[in-house]
Amino acid sequence: MAIITPGKRFGKRLMHSKIFGHHAMLGKKSVFSDLNVTPLVDMFVILVLFLIANFSATGEILSMSKDIQLPEAANTDELQLAPVVQVSQESVIVSGTMIGRVDDLTREDYLNIPALEEKLREMKKQFEDLHNAANDSGAFKGDVNIQADRQVQFRIIKRVMFSCASAGYGNIAFATMAAGSGEGGEKKKDETASRD
Amino acid sequence: MAGGMDLGGGGGKGKKPLDTTINLVPFIDLMAVTIVFLIMTAVWTQLGRLQVSQSGQNASEEQQQDPNQLQPVTLLITEKELKLSVGGAQLEPIPIVHDDKGKMDVQKLTDKLKELKTQQPEQNAITVSTEDNVKYEDLVRVIDTCIGGQFPSVSVSPAST
Numbered sequence: 001m002a003i004i005t006p007g008k009r010f011g012k013r014l015m016h017s018k019i020f021g022h023h024a025m026l027g028k029k030s031v032f033s034d035l036n037v038t039p040l041v042d043m044f045v046i047l048v049l050f051l052i053a054n055f056s057a058t059g060e061i062l063s064m065s066k067d068i069q070l071p072e073a074a075n076t077d078e079l080q081l082a083p084v085v086q087v088s089q090e091s092v093i094v095s096g097t098m099i100g101r102v103d104d105l106t107r108e109d110y111l112n113i114p115a116l117e118e119k120l121r122e123m124k125k126q127f128e129d130l131h132n133a134a135n136d137s138g139a140f141k142g143d144v145n146i147q148a149d150r151q152v153q154f155r156i157i158k159r160v161m162f163s164c165a166s167a168g169y170g171n172i173a174f175a176t177m178a179a180g181s182g183e184g185g186e187k188k189k190d191e192t193a194s195r196d
Numbered sequence: 197m198a199g200g201m202d203l204g205g206g207g208g209k210g211k212k213p214l215d216t217t218i219n220l221v222p223f224i225d226l227m228a229v230t231i232v233f234l235i236m237t238a239v240w241t242q243l244g245r246l247q248v249s250q251s252g253q254n255a256s257e258e259q260q261q262d263p264n265q266l267q268p269v270t271l272l273i274t275e276k277e278l279k280l281s282v283g284g285a286q287l288e289p290i291p292i293v294h295d296d297k298g299k300m301d302v303q304k305l306t307d308k309l310k311e312l313k314t315q316q317p318e319q320n321a322i323t324v325s326t327e328d329n330v331k332y333e334d335l336v337r338v339i340d341t342c343i344g345g346q347f348p349s350v351s352v353s354p355a356s357t
Contacts, residue, residue, distance in 0.1 A: 037220050044227035051234035060239055071333040073340035076244025087332075145245065150333035154326045157335070158354045165250050173245035174336055 003031055062147050062175055071150040073176035080173065082143035083123055085116070085160055089149050092160065094119050105156055112163040120144070120167035144169035246339050251323055251353030269312060269322045269347065271305075272355060273330050273338055280308055282316075292334070300334050302341045309345030322347040325355040 061079050067088040086093040091101050092113065099116045124140065131139045144164045148157060161172055267283030278290040287308065293301045312319070322342050326335055339350050 034217070037224065041220060041224060041227070044224065044231065048227060048230050048234065051231065051238060054238060055234060056239045062243060064241060070243070071336040073244060073246055073336055075340050075343040076246060079243050079245045148332050150331065150336075152332045153328060154330045154332065154335055154354070155328035157332055158326070158328070158352075161250055161352065170249070171247070172249065173247050174339070176244050176246055176336055176340075178242035178244045 006033075062145065068147060068149045069151075070147065070175060070177045072179040073174075074179040076176055076178055077173075079145065079175060080143055082145050082171075082173070083120070083169070084145045084147050084175070085164065087146065087148035087152050087156060087160060089151055092116060092156070095123070102152070102156055105159060106153075111159065112166055113159050114163075116160065116163040117167045120164060120169055124168050140168075142168055142170045143173065144171065145173050145175050147175040246336060246343065246350075248339060249349075249351045251325075251351045266316060266319050269316075269319060270325060271322060271338065271342070272325045272327075273335065274327050274355070275329050278305055278338070280305075280312075282312060298333070300337045302337060305338070305341050306345055309342065309347065313346050320347060321349040321351070323351050323353060325353050327355045 061081055062084055065086065065088065067090065068086060083095065087102070089102060092099040092105065094116060097119060099113060099119060105113060128137075128140055131137060146157070146160060146164075148160075164170075164172055270281045272279040272281070274292075276292055278292060280287040280290070290304045290308065295301060324335070324338060324342065335352070339352070342350050
């Protein structure tokens with residue numbers, strides 16, 4: 001089908017008219033018409049700026065699992081890159097390695113979790129060997145993130161914490177979902193300002 | 197024409213049009229690829245951390261430096277109530293109430309902590325003793341409230357010890 005230029009269009013009879021048809025045929029416009037891409041470019045630029053503003057270079061520190069629903073907290077700091085101990089209602093996992101089942105751990109009376117402690121010691125040794133090879137001793141700060149489900153009881157958490165501390169990971173951080181903002185966010189701002 | 201670029205063609209026989217347009221197609225391609233990359237690498241969940249220490253570690257350093265002035269603040273969490281104590285003197289227990297969504301109501305605790313903070317403005321440390329049956333969600337909520345109540349140095353310990 002032919003492309004028709006926008007504008008006045010006369011009927012077939014008038015097109016052949018000497019009066020009307022003459023003017024209509026005189027102003028012949030080009031058949032080619034450019035698409036206006038300026039709004040598209042504007043939208044792309046705004047989208048790119050928004051995404052870059054929200055871009056996180058560290059990536060995802062925690063792998064979110066459907067078994068673990070994190071509790072919410074308002075007065076939080078930024079999550080640091082560190083080993084993650086995942087505690088769901090079924091199991092305790094470190095770096096993809098299953099340490100034990102929560103049911104079994106609940107029954108035991110030990111203060112620590114030997115398998116977890118051993119695994120963390122191994123990870124610490126690997127970290128130190130790697131950094132010693134690069135002449136970067138003292139880089140180990142003992143940071144560890146605990147990613148636990150909100151329904152887990154403290155009897156498991158305390159054993160995880162004790163094992164972490166025993167293995168040399170003393171700087172324990174509880175991973176949480178950042179709560180909505182509002183009052184908590186304001187408080188955090190005030191606190192930061194007072195620290196400065 | 198507005199926005200046109202003068203090409204300076206002069207007035208020769210082969211007159212060129214004065215207006216020219218920049219080819220935006222490569223720019224749009226670049227933008228499209230960048231947007232796809234940024235969307236794929238975007239982190240949508242907002243996560244945070246609550247820094248805690250185990251009781252007996254560096255949390256109580258400050259209060260050990262000047263024991264005469266600062267009285268240690270301890271908060272015991274049981275399944276049913278919160279028990280605040282300052283320097284060994286226990287305050288009135290706060291019953292734990294959960295709302296419809298299972299969230300602990302911490303308004304009374306916030307008020308108590310504010311009151312304590314006005315009494316001891318230099319005190320930044322608090323020890324949270326927790327019973328075994330307390331849920332992690334409640335513990336996190338209490339720690340969050342303590343940090344929000346200007347007690348940023350929180351140490352956690354089991355209630356039995």
